[in-house]
Amino acid sequence: MAEVGIFVGTVYGNALLVAEEAEPLLAEAGHQVKIFEDPKLDDWKRYEGQVALVITSTTGQGDLPDSIASLFHGIKDSLGYQPTLRYGVIALGDSSYDDFCGAGKKFDALLQEQSAVRVGDVLLVDAGENPEPEEVTSPWVEQWAKLIS
Secondary structure, eight states: OOEEEEEEEOSSSHHHHHHHHHHHHHHHTTOEEEEESSOOHHHHHTTTTSEEEEEEOOBTTTBOOHHHHHHHHHHHHHTOOOTTOEEEEEEEEOTTSTTTTHHHHHHHHHHHHTTOEEOSOOEEEETTTOSSTHHHHHHHHHHHHHHTO
């Protein structure tokens, strides 16, 4: 089974709630899981050759929440090439904004540029359609847990 780091970008707590719902689902599937609420580059580096799950909301005009922005920029500026990393992305947003789920999409694009291996599709969760995101994210996490085994 895999070691999974869950890296959270949140403003109002929804992404953290999703992470806290995902943790036991991944553990039940036999994975070792740790949540990083205020993730640092050193936390990320520990999962080289392992699995990262990015769960982030979007702020402003498709921007990253402050809690994960420094991690994003650290990965962009210092890592460059991550072919041994497998990852998934759960992006929370509101489709009434132009850059719907922009933070999660930016994270996915960065990791793709760095040759990380995305497992499954990026999950885009619309707050307008899913006010309780875990109703959508939990089934996705259960499937994703099987894919990373």
